[in-house]
Amino acid sequence: MSNEYISMWKDLGLNLESHDALLSVLGNAYTDIYLAQKDRPEGMGYFDFVMSEVHGLRIKELLDEKKQGRKIIGSYCVFVPEEIVLAANATLVGLCSGADFAMEEVEKYLPRNTCALIKSAFGFKLGQVCPYLEGADMVVGENTCDGKKKAYETLGSLIDNLYVMDLPQMKSVNGRELLRSEYDRFKTAVEKLTGVAITFDSLKTAIQTVNAKRSALHRLYTLRNNDPAPISGLDALLANQVSFYDNPVRFTQSLHKICDELETRIEEKKGVMQEKTPRILLSGCPMAVPNWKLPWIVETSGAVIVGEESCVGERGTRNLTDDSGDTIDALMDAVTDRYFQVDCAIFTPNSDRLENIMQMAQAYNADGVIHYGLQFCQPYLMESIPVEKMLEDKDIPCLRIETDYGMEDAGQLKTRVEAFIELLKG
Template sequence: TEDYRSMWTDLGLDLDAHDALLGVLGSAYKDIYLAQKNRPEGMGYFDFVMSEVHGLRIKELMDEKAAGGKIIGSYCVFVPEEIALAANATLVGLCSGADFAMEEVEQLLPRNTCALIKSAFGFKLGKVCPYLESADMIVGENTCDGKKKAYESLGHLVNNLYVMDLPQMKTDNGKALLKKEYLRFKEAVEALTGVSITKESLKSAIGVVNAKRAAIHRLSSLRKADPAPISGLDGLLANQVFFYDNPARFTASVHKICDELEARIQDRKGAFPEKTPRILVAGCPQAVPNWKLPMIVETSGAVIVGEESCVGERGTRHLTDDTGSTLDEMMDALVDRYFQVDCAIFTPNEQRLLHIREMAAAYKADGVIHYGLQFCQPYLMESIPVEKALEEKGIPCLRIETDYGMEDMGQLKTRVEAFVEQL
């Protein structure tokens, strides 16, 4: 509508480029999502959210800002949403899953940078991301070398970058660093919003985020059924929308879908027939609109039953203890919760291997596909021990390495089909 166009102009978006992006996104969604058969009706909610992802949701964020709230953008699941919420700010995910303005990007970043980082730059340089432009604070974090160094350049493109340091080892020192950094972040967010975080506000924020994660846990757990009541594409979409949507509405919508999925399981109704080979995907985060791998897998005779990823179970699996009786105890509980995230930037990272094995068993996966983005050293390096750990348990593993381009679609499909065939 006209309202949205003036909102986008006010945000400084390049309307022509943005129209082009929405056009591509809309037709990809139609071809990939709406073309699926046997979808749960509740997915209509996510269809609506996606059709309004740069419209209604941005309008809501602008309304929050007009009412005195602040928007904080983040590129990593280590940035605690609870702290933002407790200080009257809304946290949104900024990672993006599509190539944009690549020529300009490659003037700032080496060609051999992972697609996720390039995409974040492309959306900034191309002026097409209303989330990025509406953010009052953008949080970078010292995770992989690619992101860590890229934020130095991003700092020249935006004027509100905040960089969080993160540990690399799961030691006492590492945990102490995380606590210090969360306290420093808390102060920065309080300074941004002018709202002091209290024991009560943090407790209530922990409750909101726990509820959102618990809803996703319920959804994930229903995917253990055979036939799988929901496709991997739709499961991934729920995990992607997790980063954008209003938390309470998201939680309610996911529960509604879960009620429907429970009924489907009772009726033995699936998104795919019973005994369809089941795949667990492990590896790099798949940000919206990166639907490349699930689209290939689910048009190759298999169904994806889980994502070991930050856009998935690695990001959501733990809840935060909200029973602390002081603000400091609750900050400690947050640190305890986030410290368990087993990102591949940690060394050693044995827990992740165990979690992948656990997930393969819990979701009754016939095989695991390790999804590595090209030039992502942490996950590509770790894919080899992951494959070994799975082989020890007799679980077949296919390691793929790809980017956001479509050039390797045919080759990937051939490899995935061959893998599914042997399961």
């Protein structure tokens, strides 16, 4: 580890000992799970590099941006519009929440029966191991699920730069109005933070930048409908995960390079697994770095993941923002309309999600769906029952998994996943 990074982490207020332990676990997991894969696209080398420097070079870049007066905004949710952040010449980063850390300390602040993602966010704060959180000029919480909504009240006592965004629960006229007014309020807050007034031109350019990132991911998704699958689900998930951290323009370029390579692979009928390998659509809760448990189990059990119906996946990137408006007001309306389509389980009713799951299962020729529910995540666990019912009605096998970030149930999960994959072969 270079001395430069160590002093950078120290200046950010990280607990160096805990942070070293975290990086060591992260590095080992990456080696065992990612680098152990066979026949990976060469372009994934870029993501390997990004991941190896996720707390290093990327943090240095962000701190260099800060030195030049650029603000860093952290977020835990896909409802925070990157368009608005970029338009004010600021940078949006996803905050750490994919691993258990400092759990004993966390349970002084949150009930034990809180979902792993929320506990993880607290663990990274209380353990002082998240350079993104410590480096952020503003942290945005949002009233999605009960767990997050109430947790932000407590998080607000641990950090002094928390901004809470309200969200509607229904896709009604009132709901649309609330979202628009909350995005206006967020725009004003970001302008105040940055001292940069968002203009028509800056917002339009930002929309185009974010759309380009989403389009590159859409290109990746579409290429995965081939058999043999040209890229593993683990690697595709990684691309989605890195999209929350990386510079958006560089990310887009890098992902297109991989897609070029995947197109060549497809022409050559070359894949990461054999043709006719059972194809799985993952659906449900988001998987933040380094939450690779379930995809790793699936892809070491004889199946390949061909799509992620998740916030870290197509729920987060599905729709583009219309950039054709003639005024800043029209563009803000377009931003609102784009996010108002997100089929998060916090909305009621949320039948769009059922349709999107079916559409994805068909588009990617999935043989079965594994629904991934984080324990105590009520919205997704409750929706998993109608999801399973719909899929069964359409003769698409579905396996409902409920788990957390621990490895205690890995053996049991593997047994269930293997049995499910056998069923798909039958």
